[in-house]
Amino acid sequence: xFKIPDSxxxxxxxxxxxPAGDVKALKEARNHQSNLTKPLGSLGKLEHIVxxxxxxxxxxxxxxxxxQIIVFAANHGVSxxxxxxxPSSVTAEMVNNFSAGGAAINQLSNWAGASLNVIPxxxxxxxxxxxxxxxxxxxLFLESFKLGMxxxxxxADLICLGEMGIGNTTIASAIAAALFGxxxxxxxxxxxxxxxxxxxxxxxxxxxxLRLHRDYLNDPIQILTRLGGHEFAxxxxxTLAARFFKIPIILDGFASTTAASILEVSRADSLAHCLVxxxxxxxxxxxxxxxxxxxPLLDLSLRLGEATGAALAAGLVRAAVATHIGMxxxxxxxxxxxNQ
Numbered sequence: 001x002f003k004i005p006d007s008x009x010x011x012x013x014x015x016x017x018x019p020a021g022d023v024k025a026l027k028e029a030r031n032h033q034s035n036l037t038k039p040l041g042s043l044g045k046l047e048h049i050v051x052x053x054x055x056x057x058x059x060x061x062x063x064x065x066x067x068q069i070i071v072f073a074a075n076h077g078v079s080x081x082x083x084x085x086x087p088s089s090v091t092a093e094m095v096n097n098f099s100a101g102g103a104a105i106n107q108l109s110n111w112a113g114a115s116l117n118v119i120p121x122x123x124x125x126x127x128x129x130x131x132x133x134x135x136x137x138x139x140l141f142l143e144s145f146k147l148g149m150x151x152x153x154x155x156a157d158l159i160c161l162g163e164m165g166i167g168n169t170t171i172a173s174a175i176a177a178a179l180f181g182x183x184x185x186x187x188x189x190x191x192x193x194x195x196x197x198x199x200x201x202x203x204x205x206x207x208x209x210l211r212l213h214r215d216y217l218n219d220p221i222q223i224l225t226r227l228g229g230h231e232f233a234x235x236x237x238x239t240l241a242a243r244f245f246k247i248p249i250i251l252d253g254f255a256s257t258t259a260a261s262i263l264e265v266s267r268a269d270s271l272a273h274c275l276v277x278x279x280x281x282x283x284x285x286x287x288x289x290x291x292x293x294x295x296p297l298l299d300l301s302l303r304l305g306e307a308t309g310a311a312l313a314a315g316l317v318r319a320a321v322a323t324h325i326g327m328x329x330x331x332x333x334x335x336x337x338x339n340q
Contacts, residue, residue: 021055028060046320067114068156074230075126079167108311121230148237162252162307172258189282235259253280277313
């Protein structure tokens, strides 16, 4: 299949050699859609979802029985600068809440019939403050990247990727600005609910980090190591591994989409096996989606993270597969097809 990378260069090699989707399975799904008892295209995006799922699973009919939700949790040194309304200790406290079944994602994963894996990464050792030095050493980056790759359940039909980490909207904004240009103020949002003064401060922190690392911002992997975090590296790794395992991905919100965008900037079409679940209330997410040419499935003003939007979107995928598999064809139902 592929070898787990042991260096940044081997990660680059994997990105350059990601497999294409299965066009035969896509055509089979599309042909079956055209024979179902409905006007052609009348199920709209549900039809596109099924075709996408078949193409990237490499089979028809596709399936959506085994859904894995992964939430990576980590802390960020930049949080010490007051960019969030909550202290970094909340990350570990929320991980405990996940374990106790008390968070929103617990309820939504149960509703979606999905397995939930919460993976804390070095919570006691936040990344370095990005306004002073690189967030991650090469060894720590590789450790988190590989952790993301190995977190994948190879038997899953669909994987939802999310995160938890105080300060991670600051990191997402910094990475997005580094990847696509712009200032902190253009990309920054209110995250956990900061006020206007904190918002300006947050933007200034991002600009300071961009200035410090400006000589490395032409390289997506360097951007991830210098401005990212453990959970960002893990999401990028998981997204890449899923491509090789033929498992489609649903990305959650701003942070998850930003992490995956590292791959898209490294090589065009690297996110073809990914859907974006929703458009976050974070202003940077809408801008990011335009940059990577992705249409979100939902727009519910969510900004919680922890894969909540992805879990909701997984329900849509299940609905799309259920209609595709369960509906009768015109001939099966004894109904005249178009122009018959």
